[in-house]
Amino acid sequence: MPFVPVLLGTTREANKSAAVARAAHKLLQDLGADSQVLDIGDPLIPPLVERRRMLDQVDPAVEAHGQALDRADALVVVVPEYNWGIPGVLKNALDHFLPELKRKPVGVIPVSAGGGGGRCALVQTRTVLSAMGMVVVPETCLIAQVHRLLDDAGEIGEPDTLKHMGRVVEQVLWWEHAARLKRAVSDDTPSR
Numbered sequence: 001m002p003f004v005p006v007l008l009g010t011t012r013e014a015n016k017s018a019a020v021a022r023a024a025h026k027l028l029q030d031l032g033a034d035s036q037v038l039d040i041g042d043p044l045i046p047p048l049v050e051r052r053r054m055l056d057q058v059d060p061a062v063e064a065h066g067q068a069l070d071r072a073d074a075l076v077v078v079v080p081e082y083n084w085g086i087p088g089v090l091k092n093a094l095d096h097f098l099p100e101l102k103r104k105p106v107g108v109i110p111v112s113a114g115g116g117g118g119r120c121a122l123v124q125t126r127t128v129l130s131a132m133g134m135v136v137v138p139e140t141c142l143i144a145q146v147h148r149l150l151d152d153a154g155e156i157g158e159p160d161t162l163k164h165m166g167r168v169v170e171q172v173l174w175w176e177h178a179a180r181l182k183r184a185v186s187d188d189t190p191s192r
């Protein structure tokens, strides 16, 4: 069973992206994956002093997230759009890592309050993840006006949104399977 965590890309206390991350987590489980929401605010990833792989003494929060990312076969990133871009805390969190993520498939789901669906955050996040050697799947799901999609329990219950999110998740699992088959033939994944 593949392990596919969902990285929540904000530390904002009242964030609405967590509901999207929970929905993605559930979709992954429904499709047979092992999953968990990785919240960069819990434990809080500190500002970068040096990358995890360069350190003898690693901050416990960085180590906890690093071990989960090491274990991950693929990833889904939920990114809210802040000022037409990727939240600084998410970029900081990602900068701690690289071999933990290299050559792993990733789907990006952007979230916004406005009507644009977080398109700018999507483009920036894709660029960053590609630079880190991840395989960004083409499918995405722009979550616009997220506050309108939450039900009384604060969850994403809107069927169309879940359907579109499901397509992203399915594609991530497809690429995870492809990567798994490749490794079975010859595992030349760069050492971590």
Ligand SMILES: Cc1cc2nc3c(=O)[nH]c(=O)nc-3n(C[C@H](O)[C@H](O)[C@H](O)COP(=O)(O)O)c2cc1C
Pocket (backbone or CB within 6 Å): 010, 012, 014, 015, 016, 017, 018, 080, 081, 082, 083, 084, 085, 111, 112, 113, 114, 115, 116, 117, 118, 146, 147
């Ligand atoms: C610092 C900051 C900047 C924001 N900039 C944008 C923006 O550029 N475009 C937009 O549609 N919404 C913007 N928003 C609203 C968020 O998209 C909105 O809060 C949405 O719920 C997703 O973020 P959240 O997960 O933090 O709630 C901004 C919110 C914050 C906190």
